[in-house]
Amino acid sequence: MxxxxxxxxxxxxxxxxxxxxxxxxxxxxxxxxxxxxxxxxxxxxxxxxxxxxxxxxxxxxxxxxxxxxxxxxxxxxxxxxxxxxxxxxxxxxxxxxxxxxxxxxxxxxxxxxxxxxxGTSLAAFALSEPEAGSDVAALATTATPDGNGHWRLNGRKTWISNGGIAASYIVFARTGEAPGARGLSAFIVGADAPGLTIEARIDVTAPHPLATLAFADLRVAVDDLIGKPGEGFKVAMGTLDVFRATVGAAALGFARRAFDMTVERASSRKLFGGALFDQQMSQAAIADSAVDVEASALLVYRAAWLKDSGQPRVTREASMAKLHATEAAQRCADRNVQIHGGLGVTKGHKAEELYREVRALRVYEGASEVQRVVIARAEREKAPGAERDSRTSTS
Incomplete structure (x- = not known):
């Protein structure tokens, strides 16, 4: 354990x-x-x-x-x-x-x-698009009122987790109340809604249910609007403010498994008349992974504690947690593969599986590069006299 x-x-x-x-x-x-x-x-x-x-x-x-x-x-x-x-x-x-x-x-x-x-109805969060992943303000999917108590959705979403098996999707679309991110709204869309098609299923390195969705004059009732028109960015960012740190927690879990396997393998594998652990390079790998795990845990649980303590926004802290934990998990997984040698790159071995699982976490819910932008902008805004940048909450 x-x-x-x-x-x-x-x-x-x-x-x-x-x-x-x-x-x-x-x-x-x-x-x-x-x-x-x-x-x-x-x-x-x-x-x-x-x-x-x-x-x-x-x-x-x-x-x-x-x-x-x-x-x-x-x-x-x-x-x-x-x-x-x-x-x-x-x-x-x-x-x-x-x-x-x-x-x-x-x-x-x-x-x-x-x-x-x-657990009988799977859910999905449909934000990303072919040309708008990290830049939410560039979303092109549209929702227009039809004058009969409905909105009509048109556009495409991609990289949607649970796409193709979800019973419902939360879809973010441009409703045009203001330019950029301020003109978005969020809607509940049932998987059986006429006009919704699963355009493609997406195969990735570590298999998960992913799909591209297409919307063609899909009618959404006014009652399925979440919040008010134009509040979609607030809805998306408020949700991600809670769940972004949890991506760091998942990375932490992967890192813990990789670390435990590294220690076990180094302790049990015999090499040059002794345990692999006796090699100083093995000890360095174990020490570095131990530090990565502890630092990730501190950042992840600090962000979560701040959110639960009532801090209205933890964008900076959650971004720090996700950035460090996902990058650190990749390092831990890589060291684990290296310590396992040939077994570590053998398909079906847990070390190889962890290496593939971790990689996606550095991309989804805001790639590492985007987290660095978010953190840097937050630091600039803390400086005396700095002007607020409305793009700080880029996801």
Whole structure:
């Protein structure tokens, strides 16, 4: 079992420690057993249902409408250590319903959250487009009122997690109230809505359900608008403000698994008449990974604690957590491959799987380069007399 001493840090309460035990007990029995990267769709569906039956999805899809960032991070930390697909299934239920949890009406919550909480209805967050990933202000999908109590959506979304298997999508579209990011709105779109097609399924290095969606004169009822027209950027950023640090938590979980494997392999592998661990270069790799894991944990759980403590925006802290944790996890995974030698690059070995799993985290929900921009702009705004840059919240 990975180190759990971090749960004694002052960031956490007794309820968080109890939650960690609950998630760990479930994950140890079910996470890897229900995961098969050769059947990503089926795995995510099985995992979501099993988590729903176990009551774990009450945290990303809360009945009281309050998301606890520390609990989300703890779960992703633990689940990723066991299975990337288990982490994915858990996280997408939260991200795909987060806009409704945080900004929706009671009626919208009652319609969307029970199925998501049970794991019987998969959710998705449809923001990225072929020409607009990190630059949200460049979104081209449009929603125009038709004068009959509906909006009409036209455009395409891509890299959409749970695309093709989700029951509902939160779709961000340009409604034109103002230029750039201020003219966006968010809508709930059912997977069976006429005018929605799954244009393509996307195969990636570490298999996960991903798709490109197309919208052609898709009618969306006014009641399916989240918040007010023109508030889509606020909805997107408010949701990502909670979930961005959790991406760092998933990276932390991958890093912990890679670190544990590195120590075990170095201690058990015999080389030149002794253990591989006896080589100073092996000790250096272990020491560097230990520092990467601890620093990532501190940044991730600081950001989560600040969010739960009532700080209205934690964009800077969440970006720091995601940037450091994802980059550090890649280093830990790479060292693990190196320590394992030929086994580390053997397809199907856990070291090789971790290396592939970690890589995507440096790209999605704001690539590392974008996080550096966000952090730098936040630092500039802290300087005396600095003017606020409206693009600081780029995702």
């Amino acid at each position: 990975a180190d759990r001493s971090f749960l004694q840090w002052p960031f956490f309460e007794d309820r968080h420690r109890a939650w960690a035990q609950e998630v760990e007990a479930w994950a140890a029995t079910h996470a890897e057993a229900l995961s098969d990267e050769h059947d990503a769709d089926g795995s995510v569906q099985r995992l979501a249902r099993a988590m729903g039956e176990a009551g774990l999805l009450r945290v990303p899809c809360p009945a009281d409408g309050r998301l606890d960032a520390r609990s989300l991070c703890i779960a992703r930390d633990i689940l990723a250590r066991h299975s990337g697909l288990a982490d994915f299934a858990f996280a997408m239920q939260g991200l795909g319903t987060g806009p409704v949890t945080l900004f929706g009406t009671d009626a919208q919550r009652e319609r969307l959250l029970p199925g998501a909480r049970a």
